[in-house]
Every structure is written in C-alpha cells, then in structure tokens.
Amino acid sequence: xxxxxxxxxxxxxxxxxxxxxxxxxxxxxxxxxxxxxxxxxxxxxxxxxxxxxxxxxxxxxxxxxxxxxxxxxxxxxxxxxxxxxxxxxxxxxxxxxxxxxxxxxxxxxxxxxxxxxxxxxxxxxxxxxxxxxxxxxxxxxxxxxxxxxxxxxxxxxxxxxxxxxxxxxxxxxxxxxxxxxxxxxxxxxxxxxxxxxxxxxxxxxxxxxxxxxxxxxxxxxxxxxxxxxxxxxxxxxxxxxxxxxxxxxxxxxxxxxxxxxxxxxxxxxxxxxxxxxxxxxxxxxxxxxxxxxxxxxxxxxxxxxxxxxxxxxxxxxxxxxxxxxxxxxxxxxxxxxxxxxxxxxxxxxxxxxxxxxxxxxxxxxxxxxxxxxxxxxxxxxxxxxxxxxxxxxxxxxxxxxxxxxxxxxxxxxxxxxxxxxxxxxxxxxxxxxxxxxxxxxxxxxxxxxxxxxxxxxxxxxxxxxxxxxxxxx
Amino acid sequence: xxxxxxxxxxxxxxxxxxxxxxxxxxxxxxxxxxxxxxxxxxxxxxxxxxxxxxxxxxxxxxxxxxxxxxxxxxxxxxxxxxxxxxxxxxxxxxxxxxxxxxxxxxxxxxxxxxxxxxxxxxxxxxxxxxxxxxxxxxxxxxxxxxxxxxxxxxxxxxxxxxxxxxxxxxxxxxxxxxxxxxxxxxxxxxxxxxxxxxxxxxxxxxxxxxxxxxxxxxxxxxxxxxxxxxxxxxxxxxxxxxxxxxxxxxxxxxxxxxxxxxxxxxxxxxxxxxxxxxxxxxxxxxxxxxxxxxxxxxxxxxxxxxxxxxxxxxxxxxxxxxxxxxxxxxxxxxxxxxxxxxxxxxxxxxxxxxxxxxxxxxxxxxxxxxxxxxxxxxxxxxxxxxxxxxxxxxxxxxxxxxxxxxxxxxxxxxxxxxxxxxxxxxxxxxxxxxxxxxxxxxxxxxxxxxxxxxxxxxxxxxxxxxxxxxxxxxxxxxxxxxxxxxxxxxxxxxxxxxxxxxxxxxxxxxxxxxxx
Numbered sequence: 001x002x003x004x005x006x007x008x009x010x011x012x013x014x015x016x017x018x019x020x021x022x023x024x025x026x027x028x029x030x031x032x033x034x035x036x037x038x039x040x041x042x043x044x045x046x047x048x049x050x051x052x053x054x055x056x057x058x059x060x061x062x063x064x065x066x067x068x069x070x071x072x073x074x075x076x077x078x079x080x081x082x083x084x085x086x087x088x089x090x091x092x093x094x095x096x097x098x099x100x101x102x103x104x105x106x107x108x109x110x111x112x113x114x115x116x117x118x119x120x121x122x123x124x125x126x127x128x129x130x131x132x133x134x135x136x137x138x139x140x141x142x143x144x145x146x147x148x149x150x151x152x153x154x155x156x157x158x159x160x161x162x163x164x165x166x167x168x169x170x171x172x173x174x175x176x177x178x179x180x181x182x183x184x185x186x187x188x189x190x191x192x193x194x195x196x197x198x199x200x201x202x203x204x205x206x207x208x209x210x211x212x213x214x215x216x217x218x219x220x221x222x223x224x225x226x227x228x229x230x231x232x233x234x235x236x237x238x239x240x241x242x243x244x245x246x247x248x249x250x251x252x253x254x255x256x257x258x259x260x261x262x263x264x265x266x267x268x269x270x271x272x273x274x275x276x277x278x279x280x281x282x283x284x285x286x287x288x289x290x291x292x293x294x295x296x297x298x299x300x301x302x303x304x305x306x307x308x309x310x311x312x313x314x315x316x317x318x319x320x321x322x323x324x325x326x327x328x329x330x331x332x333x334x335x336x337x338x339x340x341x342x343x344x345x346x347x348x349x350x351x352x353x354x355x356x357x358x359x360x361x362x363x364x365x366x367x368x369x370x371x372x373x374x375x376x377x378x379x380x381x382x383x384x385x386x387x388x389x390x391x392x393x394x395x396x397x398x399x400x401x402x403x404x405x406x407x408x409x410x411x412x413x414x415x416x417x418x419x420x421x422x423x424x425x426x427x428x429x430x431x432x433x434x435x436x437x438x439x440x441x442x443x444x445x446x447x448x449x450x451x452x453x454x455x456x457x458x459x460x461x462x463x464x465x466x467x468x469x470x471x472x473x
Numbered sequence: 474x475x476x477x478x479x480x481x482x483x484x485x486x487x488x489x490x491x492x493x494x495x496x497x498x499x500x501x502x503x504x505x506x507x508x509x510x511x512x513x514x515x516x517x518x519x520x521x522x523x524x525x526x527x528x529x530x531x532x533x534x535x536x537x538x539x540x541x542x543x544x545x546x547x548x549x550x551x552x553x554x555x556x557x558x559x560x561x562x563x564x565x566x567x568x569x570x571x572x573x574x575x576x577x578x579x580x581x582x583x584x585x586x587x588x589x590x591x592x593x594x595x596x597x598x599x600x601x602x603x604x605x606x607x608x609x610x611x612x613x614x615x616x617x618x619x620x621x622x623x624x625x626x627x628x629x630x631x632x633x634x635x636x637x638x639x640x641x642x643x644x645x646x647x648x649x650x651x652x653x654x655x656x657x658x659x660x661x662x663x664x665x666x667x668x669x670x671x672x673x674x675x676x677x678x679x680x681x682x683x684x685x686x687x688x689x690x691x692x693x694x695x696x697x698x699x700x701x702x703x704x705x706x707x708x709x710x711x712x713x714x715x716x717x718x719x720x721x722x723x724x725x726x727x728x729x730x731x732x733x734x735x736x737x738x739x740x741x742x743x744x745x746x747x748x749x750x751x752x753x754x755x756x757x758x759x760x761x762x763x764x765x766x767x768x769x770x771x772x773x774x775x776x777x778x779x780x781x782x783x784x785x786x787x788x789x790x791x792x793x794x795x796x797x798x799x800x801x802x803x804x805x806x807x808x809x810x811x812x813x814x815x816x817x818x819x820x821x822x823x824x825x826x827x828x829x830x831x832x833x834x835x836x837x838x839x840x841x842x843x844x845x846x847x848x849x850x851x852x853x854x855x856x857x858x859x860x861x862x863x864x865x866x867x868x869x870x871x872x873x874x875x876x877x878x879x880x881x882x883x884x885x886x887x888x889x890x891x892x893x894x895x896x897x898x899x900x901x902x903x904x905x906x907x908x909x910x911x912x913x914x915x916x917x918x919x920x921x922x923x924x925x926x927x928x929x930x931x932x933x934x935x936x937x938x939x940x941x942x943x944x945x946x947x948x949x950x951x952x953x954x955x956x957x958x959x960x961x962x963x964x965x966x967x968x969x970x971x972x973x974x975x976x977x978x979x980x981x982x983x984x985x986x987x988x989x
Contacts, residue, residue, distance in 0.1 A: 025796055030662050135556050157770040162720070193689065193728045193736055197720035198762070200771030206717050206758035209751075213721065224736075231733035240849070241727035244684045262552045317768035 066114040070429035072460040078114040079216045082169075085110035086215035090161075090208040092275035092349070093331045094425075098138075099267055099382050099409065100145040100152045100160075107165030107214035108137035108172045115173055115219060117455050127441070127448030129176065135262065137172025137218075141165060142263035143254060144236070148246040154279070154316050154379040155199055162197035162210045163245045169218020170225075177226055189231025189241075191221035196245050202318050203332035268409035270381070271418065274347040276330070279319050280337035282386035283311060286402035287341035290388050293398045301342055303361055305392050309369040311338045312387040314379040323366055327352045338388060339365035349424075430460055593641040594986045597960035605641035606743045606750075609696075612637035613739035617688070619806035619883075620862045621956075622738070625665075626798055626913045626940065627672040627679045627687075628809075633738040634692030635664035635699045638746040640986040642703050652703055654979025662793060664699025667715075668692060669794035670784055671763075675776040681810070681847045681910040682726055689724035689737040690775045696745020697752075706753055716758030718748035719772050729849050730863035799940040801912070802949060805878040807861075810850050811868035812936040813917030814842060818872035821919045821931025828929060832873070834892065836923050840900045842869055843918035845910040854897060858883040869919055870896040 066081035068074065069088060076084065089095050089106035098104050112133055116125045141164040145151040151160065170191035174184045194217035197210050235241040236251050243249035255261055270278060295301055313319075313334050321333035330336045330352050339362055340351045350356060377384055390398045404410045413421070419439060426435040434457040441454055448454075593608030595601050596615045603611065616622050616633030625631045639660055643652060652660070668691040672678040678687065697718035701711045721744035724737050762771040763781050773779035801809060826832050844851070844865050852864035861867045861883050870893055871882045881887060908915055920930045935941045937948075944952070950970065957966040969988055972979060979985070 030658060030665065030795060131556060135552060138556065156768055157774045159720075189728060189731070190733050190736065193686075193724035193733055194740065195725075196723040196774075198770045198772060198774035200759040200762050200766060200769055200774075201716060201720045202769070204716070204758045205756060206713075206720055209717070209756075210720060229732055229736075231731045232727040235725075235727050238725075238727045240684060241725050244723075244725035244727075264552045264556060315768075317766075 066117040067455045067459045069458045070460055078118050079220055081117075082111045082114040082219050083212045083216040085114070085212075087208040087212035090211035092352070093207070093277055094272055094275035094349075095211070096269040096271055097278045097381065098142065098269045099380075100142070101154055101381055102141055102145065102160035102164055103211060104138045104141050104161075104165070104168065104269065105134075106211040107141070107161050107169050107218065108134055109215075110212075111169045111173050111215040111219040112137070112176055113455055113458070114215075115176060116451060124450040124452060125176065127445035127451045130451045131445050133172045133176040135264065136175040137168040138264055139262055140171040141168035142267070143252075144168075144242065147236075147242075147251050148248050150246055150248055152380055152382070154314070154381065156317075157199060158196050158245050159199050159202060159207070159210050161214050163195045163242075165211060165214030166191050166195040166218045166221070167242070169215050170221040171218075173219045173222035174225065177222060179222065179226055183225045183228075185233055185235075186225035186230045187218075187222040189233065189235040190224050190229060191218050192235045192242050193231065194218075194221060195242070199318060203321070203329050205326075205328055207328065268412060270408045271413050271421070273405075273407045273413070273421070275349055275352065276337060276347065277319050277332045278381055279313065279316060279384065280331075280334060280347070281405040281407060282384060282402045283313065283334050283337040283388070284341045284347050285405040286386045286388045286400045287338050288346055289402070290390060290398050290400035291342055291345055293400075294390070297345055303343075303364055305394075306365070306368060306390060307393045308389075308391040309338060309342070309365065310372055310389040310391075311335065311369065312372045312374050312377060312385075312389075314377040314384045315373040316379050320371055322369070323363070324357065327354075327357060330357050334371055335366055335369045336362075339369060342390075430457070434458075434460060593644045594989050596989050605645045606747050608644075609637040609641040609746050610739045610743035612640065613742035614735040617735040617738035619880075620734075620808055621803055621806035623800040623802055624809040624912065625669065625800045627669070628681055628912055629668060629672065629687035629691055630738060631665045631668050631688075631692070631695065631800065632661075634668070634688050634741040634745070635661055635695050636742075637739075638696045638700050638742040639664070639703055640989070642700050642746060642749075643983040644986050646704075646983075651981045651983050654976040654982050654985075656703065657979075657982035657985070658976050660699045660703040662795065663702040664695040665795055666793050667698040668695035669798070670782075671695075671772070674763075674772075674781045675778050677777050679911060679913075681845070681850075681912070683848075684726060684777075685775050686724050686726050686729060686734075686737050688741050690722050692738060692741030693718045693722040693745045693748070694772075696742045697748040698745075700746045700749035701752065704749060704753055706749065710752045712760060712762075713756060713758050714749040714752035716760070716762035716771075717751050717756055718745050719762050720758070721745070721748060722772075723775050726849060730852070730860050732857075732859055734859065799943060801939045802944050802952070804936075804938045804944075804948075804952070806880060806883065807868055807878065808850050808863045809912060810844070810847065810915070810917075811862070811865065811878070812938060813915060813933045814844065814865050814869045814919065815872040815878050815917075816933035816936040817917040817919040817931040818869045819876055819931070820933065821921055821929050822873050822876060824929045824931060825921060828927075834874075834896055836925075837896075837899060837921050838924045839922040840869065840873070840896065841903055841918075841920040841922065842866065842900060843903045843905050843908060843916075843920070845908045845915045846904045847910045851902060853900065853902075854894075855888075858885075858888065861888055865902070865917075866897055866900045867893075870900065873919075 065075035066078045068076055068081055069085050075081070086106055089110065090103060095103050095106045112130060116130065119125075144164045144167055145160065167188060170187040171184070174187040179187060194213075197213070201207055201210070232238065232241060239249055243251075270281075272278065272281065274281075274284065291301065311334055319332045319334055321329050322335050324330040324333045324336050336357075337347060340347050340356070342365060343359075343361060344351065356362070374387075385401065385403045387399065387401045392398075407413050422439060423435060426438065430438075437457045438454065441448055441451075441457070445451070591602040591604045591608075593603055593605045595603060595608050596612050602608070613633055616637065617630060622630050622633045639657060643657060646652065671691045671694055672687065694715060697714045698711070701714040706714060722741075724740070728734055728737070759771060764771065765773055765779060765781055773781075801812075803809065803812065805812075805815070822832055825836070829836060842865055850863045850865055852860050853866050855861040855864040855867050868878055871878050871887070873896060874890075874892055875882070887893070905918075916932060916934045917936075918930060918932045920928055922928050938944050953970065954966055957969065961969075965988065969985075972985055972988065976982075976985075
C-alpha cells in the first residue's frame, strides 16, 4: 500500500507491523526495558509525588460528580464534566473570540462550574465568587498573550486556547479554591506542562477538544497544586517555561492591585453570530451587503449570471478551503462563507448541515470563487477587512467592503441580540423556564447567593424549587 | 444536592481507605482552602501585610499574587457587564453544542472510561483499581518519579511513556479478546519505534533538550501508537490516534528538576491512551499531522527544524531502531548526565585514596567538573531532591564522599550533610568545547586540585549502563529486585521476572498488570 503522506504512512506501519517483524535482539532488548521499567515503577510508588497523584486520582471513585450541560440523566466526575462541557462550547466554533486571538470563556467557565458542584454543600459559591474567578481566568489569558508579538496575529503554530486557555483555567480554578500564593504559583507551573496543541487540528473534529482539554487540564493543575504538587516557580519568566510556546517572549509584571486595570475593560470580546471561524464574519457581512445590490432579500440569486467571485482577505491558511468536505472544514472556509451568504443572504447554524454543505448550487458558486490576499490586509482580528467583488457575465461588477462586522468588539451585539442568540441556542435542549432562569440569573450574577442554581438549570430540570433558591431581591 | 451515581445500574460504590485513614470525600483536600480563605477575608489587613512582605521579584510570583489577592471590589462596572455577557453567550453556545456529534463521542468516551468498575492496576497497590487512563497516569508518574527510568538516543525516556498505557489497556479489554504476551511486546515496540522515528525528524532532537521535554512530545505519540496497536485499530483510526495525541503533547523544560516533572511521563502515557480510545470511538483529526504544512503547524510545532520522513514499509522485515540503538539503564536515580560524572568522580576518588591512603577532603583545594553546557542540570547548591537529581555538582560530590550514588543519596539526611556542602563549596565548572550536550557524545571529567598543587583527574567516556556498555543481565535483575522489593514480597518479585522473561509465551498479557 503506497502512502502519500508521512502521516498516512505512519498509520499504515503501525497497523501493518506484526509479531513476525520482531527480531531476537529487539525482543531481548525490549524485555530488558520492560523489566527495568516495572521495577522502577514499583519503587516509585513510595514517593511523595506518587502519593499525591493517587490521592487525586481516587476522585474518580467517588459519588462526587458534576453536571453535564443539557443532560439530567447522568453526571460525570468534575474533570470530565469540564472536558465535555468545554468541548460542547467549542464544538461548532460558536464561542467568543478576543484580541489578541483566543477563545477565552470556553476554557474557563466549564472548569469553574464543574468544580463548584463538588465541594460540600456548606461551602457554596456566590455569583460574585464565580464572577471574580471567571475574570481572573480571562485576565490571565490576556496578560500572557501580551508577552509576545506573535500572539497578536491569527495563529500559525500552537492553537492559543491550548496555551493560554489552560493557564487561564488553572488561574480561575485556583481563585475559586482560594489557594494561597504559593499554590497559585504551583497551579500555573503545573498547568504549563499541559499546555500547547498544534494548529493542524483546527478545522477538524478534534479542535473542540482543545478547549475541553484546556478547561480540564487547568482544573487538574489547580487540584494537584492544592494537594501540594510543585513545579517551576519561575514558569512564566523562563524561555524554557511558557516561553517554549513562542518565538518571541517578553514576560511582564501585572499592574499593582491598588488600582487594578483589567484588560476586559479596555478590550471587549467578539461574539459570533453564526458558528464559524471569526474571519468568516467579515466575509458574511460584506457579502450580505453586496447581495442587496443584486436581488431583493427574498429572491434567489441568479447563479448562472455570476461569472466570478473574488474575496479579499488576509492570508490565513487554515481558513482557506475552496471545497470543504465536512462541517468542520466548512466552518473554516472563507470561500464557503462567501458563497453561503450569497445564496441565502446570511449564515446560520443550519448552514453547516450535511444537506447545505453539499448543495449543488453552493458547489457551483464555490467553483467560481477565488481568494486574494492584499498586502495591506493583516492577519489580525483587530485590523483585518474583507472586500468582495462579484463580476456578472455581462461584465457588471459589484463590490462591498467590511471593516467591522456586527458582533466585533468595535460593534458589539446589542443586549437584545445577545439574548436572542442565547434563546435560540439554549432552547434546543432546555425548557423555556430554564432558559429564562439562566438569563435572569446571569444578569444578576453578582447578587446571587448560591450559584449552584445555574448548574441546576443547565442540567435541564424544571422545578419551581430551583427558582426560589435564587434568592434575588 | 443529591449526586446521582454515574452508572446507575451498578451497586453502590465503596469508599476507599487510604492507608488506614477514612476519606469522607476525596475532595476533602479542597475543602480546607475555602475555610482558610474565609478567615483570610476577615483578617484582610494582616493578609495584605503578608502579601507585600512575601513579594519576590518575578513575573510568575506577580501573577500568583494577583490571582490570590484580587477581590470582587476590583471588578469595574464595565468588566462586570462584559463578562456577564460572555458567560451568558458561553452557556448558550455550550448548550447547543451538546447536540453535536463530537460532543456525543466525547461523552460516550467519558462514560465508559469512568465507569465505577475501575479495572486497571496501580504499581504497588494490591487491590486498588482505577480507570485505565488514571492508572496509566499514576503508573507513569511512578516510573519517572525518581528519574530512574531508561533513556534513549536521541534523548527521551521511552518506556515509561508506553508501558503504563499498555498495562492499563490490557486490563480493559474483555476476557474473550485479551491480547497475549507477544501482542503486548509488539505493541510496546511500536510505541518505542514511533518515538525514535519522530525524534529523527529534527536535528534539535539529538541534543539534550532546551525547550520541550521530549517524553511529553514523542512519548505521547508513542503511547497513542502503542495503544492503537494493542487495541487493533484500523489504519484510519491509527492515523487519527496520532493526530489527536499531538494536540495533547508538549510540556516545557522548565518543570524538569521540579516535582512536576514526573507528570510529563504520567501525562504522556495517559493522554496517548486517551487519544487512541477517542480514535477508537470515531474521533477524527488532521490527516496530515506529521507532515510539514507551511503556515499551519502540525507536529512540527514542537521543533525549530523539522524534516519528516516516511517510515520504511513493513514487507517481510522492518528494522526497528531498537535493533541498532539500545537504551541506557540508570544505576542510580538521577538525570542521565550524572552517570558520567559519577563514574569519573569514583575513579578520581580511588586515585586519591591510592595517593594518600584514604579519602581526605581537607587535601582538596578545588574540584573541577568538565561538563557539557546544559542549564537545567548545572546546579551548584540544589535545595530539593528533584534539583539534586539534576545537579552535576551534587552527584560528583556525593560520589567523591561515598564512592557511589544510590537511592539514599537523595534523602533529606544526605542532601544537607555538612561534609557534602563543604565539598560543594570547592566546585568549579568548566565547559570544554568538545564536550557536547549529547548523550551519545558527552563525557565527564573530574579533576581534584590538591592543596599541594598536584592534580588528579578521573574521566568517564562511557558509564556502565550506557548503551555502549550495557548492564549485564545480573546487574539489571539486581536493580529490579532491589526496587521491586520495596513494595512486593520476594515470590511476587521473582514471578514478575519470570513472566517478563517469557513474555512472548504468555497467553493473557493482562496477567502482567494484575501481578503488580
């Protein structure tokens, strides 16, 4: 079997090797290795570090468990609740995006919720505790990204949520647990050893795991730190620490607590209007405007009249896909976004269904679509723009430009539209009551005495008992 | 709030006892923090005093202070408002996301993995079983906990990243499809081979690492490959296992010489196992993860230079790297580099004894160590056992004092001996240009400059245990018996030796795991 790629080739070999390939020498040497490893392992069970991790791992034997969002029929151990809920958040690339580029909330929130459910009933977390811990998690991510210039652009090497997201989750969890300074430091150090996943898995089904893992690994790091595990006390200072993930790395001190200024104060996030890579949002807005020049809003676009579509965007390889084959690829395709917006007027959750991805009309338009990368179009969510030119068969050219899409931090979603998005999403799995309950609880989060009500809503139970627990004025 | 048991059709779970003490909840270790915090809030002023007086001048500690010291009052209006919008949006997105296929796969994986009938054994804990990933984690940590595990060239610790995953997985499979010893041995070698092949994709990998700790990079991939083999995944699944594993790889060097280092192996083996399990459940990832894709890094993300090569195809014979390149086994629990310097120190110690009749430290004016440049193993005055295992100076002086380095050399008692500190004070380090930071090429030299001006030198090019001078079967068994007998009775120790000796004839490889 001839392999075209190294990766395929590795898979072939792993699969194709059999016992007859083992030589005597290899057998002998590998048995020595196995024996030595077993002995070393047995000895190692007498160490402190081993004791800590087994104590930690026993968590998976207990009744203690956390809510899986949208599921009232079973629960999971907190780490895995954080994992799956984090995956859910990033599963459609529908979650928030910040500048410098990362998806901040999905790495933090699931970890906090999961953890908040397993501590004994007497210790409840107020909404304010949750809000503070959440913001610590966001802030740490932002600050870390400012340590390198590389981080300001759309990423090429490591997927940012896996680097800073893991650290943010550790910080947030450490905050919720009220760890002392030494343990906060340890949480950061241990988390660094879990950080970092390569970009190549973006636009694949594995990408959501990047956020799921960031959440759970950060949580795990904080739990281990809480048990006394220590790492490098200068993990953020060293090039061989967090600097390992960057080519330029200049760590900086945080502002003094006397008058702390949060990054979120100066720099908001972008909230997506449809579930696809942020870059496609510029394309969607430009194309929607352009479409209005062609036809009335409820009329179909005359595909055969279109000769050529040119989409001018920055050079971002992993969003350049002329003919996406899966929903994951479609969410990471400038071309797909342009053609869908042209066909339908806008992009929505349904645009990525199997049916819609493989529509013949769409494929026809895709074959007429080309990308261009103007030199002044920088690959940064702060600076990029999209220009679309549609040329008709008769020579007429239409052109539209988008600098700032609706939902970007320069043009944030209105409260109404934010709620509408939430409604539309949540009602796919929760009752109206629970949906409303969450909206109201979050709106008044700093006054909520016991944020476990949120978990109760998230689970999908409907009960007036839960509402009354909210203790709102 | 009532917590519903995960597998509702199974009997109530036992609460485990940890060496006699009863745990009312495994989360009890978390409880105490909140209680302390409550009292801290009451004594806010005294807490602030504590904070400012404990200030160290590092970025890292400023972060820790921030996380620890920030209060709700610090949240501004805008920040509250914006963050609440984020929370709301995030929840909504998560809820709709719970209807996706990827979520479904992840969920089914978690449910299976954390079933209350935990099945996998833990080293030295007879009767304790954990879920496979966590047993792998714990055992991986054990393997690297003292830096006593094997080392290869190019540099990594290959076995600890692979064996625990296989042991755990072997116990996971139903009785009708248990892999036999030969399957196990094959899977083990697949895991080792993949690691070796991946390291040959960059020149950087040939030297002692500076950026990412190799076991956390290639070890994770090796574990995924080995587990995929043991579970007989199809070709496509094998590819996805590797790609999923890549997203779980990579820990920075800075945590070497700290207590967290063993987690690198623990995580490599556990996360590689998880990657394979996810692939088995249909999770898909990048089909080009090992290939070089300009502008969008795959596995290349972990290296400065990266030239991937195809693996030779197995027709009738595949040449495993282990054939040409053996591993080194350590004689004492410290970083491999220490082994050269210890042999050199032991030999110069003998010279001194011959010279003056006994080992008298007072005769020594200076101790010169000629070692390669490698920051994380150059520590003049190590403070912890972890640092001591990564200190040329410490190991050289211990060998000078005691003639050798052993398990006990790293106990508290020995770490801070007066005589040792006196010797450490006399140490000077030199980095000869020809002493490269490479386990195939480096050497160790210890020169004693005596008070009377004479210089005695000991040198080691190849220590006993290195691949050029492998441990004899006797020495290897002695090491195993010495280690294993810390937690297992003699008959068990010997039966493991026999089992591994005859591994290829073992009908059910999970017996190996259950004998631990």
